[in-house]
Amino acid sequence: MHRAPRIFPGRIVVFLLLAALCACSPQSKVPQLDAGAVDQEARLQYELAVRGATGHLEQLYRVAWNLRAMNTELCGDHVAASFGFTLFSLKSYKNAMQRAAVKDVLHAHDVPTVFLVGPGGPADVAGLARGDVVVSVDGQPVETRKRARELLSEALKAGRPAVLETRRDGATSSHTLTPFKICGYPVLMDPSAEINAHASGDAIYINKGIIKFVKNDDELAAIVGHEMAHNVRQHLRDQDFNAAVGHLLVDLPIRLLLGVNTYAGARVGAQMFSPEYEAEADYVGLYYAARAGYDIHNVADVWRRMSVEYPQIITLVTTHPSNSQRFVGLAADAAEIDRKRAEGLPLVPDLKGASEKKPAAAETDAAKTPPATKTDAKTPAKTPEVTVDSEADQQPEADL
Ligand SMILES: [Zn+2]
Numbered sequence: 001m002h003r004a005p006r007i008f009p010g011r012i013v014v015f016l017l018l019a020a021l022c023a024c025s026p027q028s029k030v031p032q033l034d035a036g037a038v039d040q041e042a043r044l045q046y047e048l049a050v051r052g053a054t055g056h057l058e059q060l061y062r063v064a065w066n067l068r069a070m071n072t073e074l075c076g077d078h079v080a081a082s083f084g085f086t087l088f089s090l091k092s093y094k095n096a097m098q099r100a101a102v103k104d105v106l107h108a109h110d111v112p113t114v115f116l117v118g119p120g121g122p123a124d125v126a127g128l129a130r131g132d133v134v135v136s137v138d139g140q141p142v143e144t145r146k147r148a149r150e151l152l153s154e155a156l157k158a159g160r161p162a163v164l165e166t167r168r169d170g171a172t173s174s175h176t177l178t179p180f181k182i183c184g185y186p187v188l189m190d191p192s193a194e195i196n197a198h199a200s201g202d203a204i205y206i207n208k209g210i211i212k213f214v215k216n217d218d219e220l221a222a223i224v225g226h227e228m229a230h231n232v233r234q235h236l237r238d239q240d241f242n243a244a245v246g247h248l249l250v251d252l253p254i255r256l257l258l259g260v261n262t263y264a265g266a267r268v269g270a271q272m273f274s275p276e277y278e279a280e281a282d283y284v285g286l287y288y289a290a291r292a293g294y295d296i297h298n299v300a301d302v303w304r305r306m307s308v309e310y311p312q313i314i315t316l317v318t319t320h321p322s323n324s325q326r327f328v329g330l331a332a333d334a335a336e337i338d339r340k341r342a343e344g345l346p347l348v349p350d351l352k353g354a355s356e357k358k359p360a361a362a363e364t365d366a367a368k369t370p371p372a373t374k375t376d377a378k379t380p381a382k383t384p385e386v387t388v389d390s391e392a393d394q395q396p397e398a399d400l
Helices: 010-023 035-070 096-106 145-158 208-213 217-232 235-258 264-271 274-291 301-309 323-342
Strands: 079-082 085-088 113-117 133-137 162-168 171-177 180-183 187-190 197-199 204-207
Touching (some): 035 208, 145 162, 187 217, 204 217, 208 301, 235 274
Parallel strands (some): 187 204
Antiparallel strands (some): 079 180, 162 171, 197 204
């Protein structure tokens, strides 16, 4: 059978395509890269990343420690014993360049190494510092962070002091750490860049985005305090209860009558009193910050700056109060705290039905739209980047 000649054989088509690609390649003659310089720069960037992450973790741990240690009596029965420090080990790092950078910046080793120390806490008082190698706990040698933590947790559970043998610059020394009672809500850094934070009921998650957004420890203290108040006041439990009631009273009858599954009742129930819960968390959280020694007078500025960043939510009232309501509410809360200080009254938040009432910032109507960017108690918990708590057994591996 006669076969018609092909106008463009396959090889020619490939050649034409490659030629077309070449025609689109960059035409400038850029300098050749020095592979050594690229490696050196990568190493420097790792170092800068480790320094940056360490700065955020240090700030969060410092603020969280102060808030937890100074508000123990307001945390009800949710109290934990702590030695006030975290351990670190180079074993978490597989990448050689990253490992070298972490080793240099943090003076870390493959063996358990002291990382973060809570100011004025047991480890600080006993003289522990970043980079100290923990050689033994209660006379038992420890070669891994896991083993060190197990022994420390045993001492904490038994409520007895722990004796740590540490090594610094080749010299060994012994330290006795006495357990200290703090609020039992671990404060963890979430690696998300979103300007947000949330409480899970048992723990507090502060996004890296909001740590970068705050201007000082005072502002961060108000944010950690806000989330701690959500947990202490059991807002999540209340909202779950309201959601269950909404489901029972609305969704189930609709399903029985119409055979339709709707979650509107549960959704509305969960959002009932949301602005009031947020205002209460601001109010109670500011007391926590004040009691921990932070300056509470300018922390409301966070909400002004938030509005500069996201002008579309300036007056938007959603499940949260508007930014303007939060600003004015926090100023009123600070004025109340000032007055109590001036009168020598105890710095404890007032409860409804007591002699004084909460300032009116909470009196708003709940809308249905979720907020774009606000501190939120209902966001599901994410995996934390690194724990900032030394008393929890089930901490994830440190990963800067
Ligand atoms: Zn909140």
